[in-house]
Amino acid sequence: MSKEEIFDKLSKALIDGDDLLAADLAKQALKQGISAIDILNKGCTPGMLKAGEMYASGLGGASLTDLLMSGESMQAVLGVIRPHLKAEKAEAAGKLVIGMVEGDLHTIGKSVVISMFESAGWAVTDLGEDVPLPKFIEGAKREKADIIGAASAITGCLDKLKTLKEMIDKEKLPVKYMIGGWATGPELAKSVGAYFARDALAAVQLASELMEEAE
Numbered sequence: 045m046s047k048e049e050i051f052d053k054l055s056k057a058l059i060d061g062d063d064l065l066a067a068d069l070a071k072q073a074l075k076q077g078i079s080a081i082d083i084l085n086k087g088c089t090p091g092m093l094k095a096g097e098m099y100a101s102g103l104g105g106a107s108l109t110d111l112l113m114s115g116e117s118m119q120a121v122l123g124v125i126r127p128h129l130k131a132e133k134a135e136a137a138g139k140l141v142i143g144m145v146e147g148d149l150h151t152i153g154k155s156v157v158i159s160m161f162e163s164a165g166w167a168v169t170d171l172g173e174d175v176p177l178p179k180f181i182e183g184a185k186r187e188k189a190d191i192i193g194a195a196s197a198i199t200g201c202l203d204k205l206k207t208l209k210e211m212i213d214k215e216k217l218p219v220k221y222m223i224g225g226w227a228t229g230p231e232l233a234k235s236v237g238a239y240f241a242r243d244a245l246a247a248v249q250l251a252s253e254l255m256e257e258a259e
């Protein structure tokens with residue numbers, strides 16, 4: 045199978061929520077020498093975006109169960125590719141405290157980000173999902189974090205990202221604040237006063253640049 049065929053089939057397996065096929069395709073891709081990051085960005089992300097669009101528009105009768113099955117299939121792929129996710133060019137390792145803000149239960153993207161940071165030598169504290177904002181502050185103080193990463197996949201929780209920035213400023217925490225997740229973007233980050241990364245690789249690269257700047 046060509047790379048493109050594998051990516052297309054993987055995308056479709058995620059949309060269909062076929063976890064066995066999705067995991068199998070990921071294994072085949074690795075065997076063919078395709079990098080884990082390409083599998084994620086070119087095979088998985090388009091599929092998950094499409095699954096989300098189908099759910100939002102009700103296309104083909106897509107329901108919450110379909111969304112859930114896509115999520116589970118994505119977890120199955122992650123099980124296969126996680127050990128191979130490697131962040132390159134990340135020289136300056138540091139400490140990251142990360143979580144999904146309160147109200148948001150999505151976990152998959154954060155889990156990819158964590159794998160990427162860990163493979164680049166970062167110490168990561170995962171606060172989990174649906175995290176009350178004071179927990180970010182407590183976690184960052186306790187771990188002496190260099191970076192707080194906060195994410196939201198749903199627009200309903202975006203105000204929490206702004207409130208968290210206000211709390212960080214109020215506490216005068218010596219941390220950099222980075223946000224991400226589907227519902228966020230560079231404009232929002234600018235208005236919040238946060239750093240932004242679109243995906244896990246960009247996040248770890250930005251983080252290592254920030255560490256170098258701080259030296």
Ligand code: B12
Pocket residue numbers: 089092093095096097099100108111112114115116118142147148149150151152153154156157192193194195197198199200222223224225226227240241242243244245247
């Ligand atoms: C799978 C999924 C679910 C699963 C989640 C399973 C799980 N364990 O995570 C389930 C079924 C539980 C779910 C539930 C819901 N979902 Co949902 N879900 C999705 C879906 C299809 C994929 C998300 C995903 O895993 N993507 C794959 C990962 C790898 O990508 P990612 O999350 O974007 O992460 C990358 C980047 O964003 C970034 N990143 C991620 N985190 C961080 C953190 C930092 C610090 C940084 C820098 C970067 C970063 O790096 C990651 C890797 O490259 C999205 C569609 C989409 N387009 O995202 C909808 C989507 C996010 N969900 C949506 C909705 C509406 C819901 C529900 C409200 C549905 C409902 N009616 O109940 C609930 C919300 C529950 C809650 N309170 O949180 C909407 C949100 C729309 C909106 N405007 O807010 C979306 C966009 C679908 C859509 N188009 O309508 N969902």
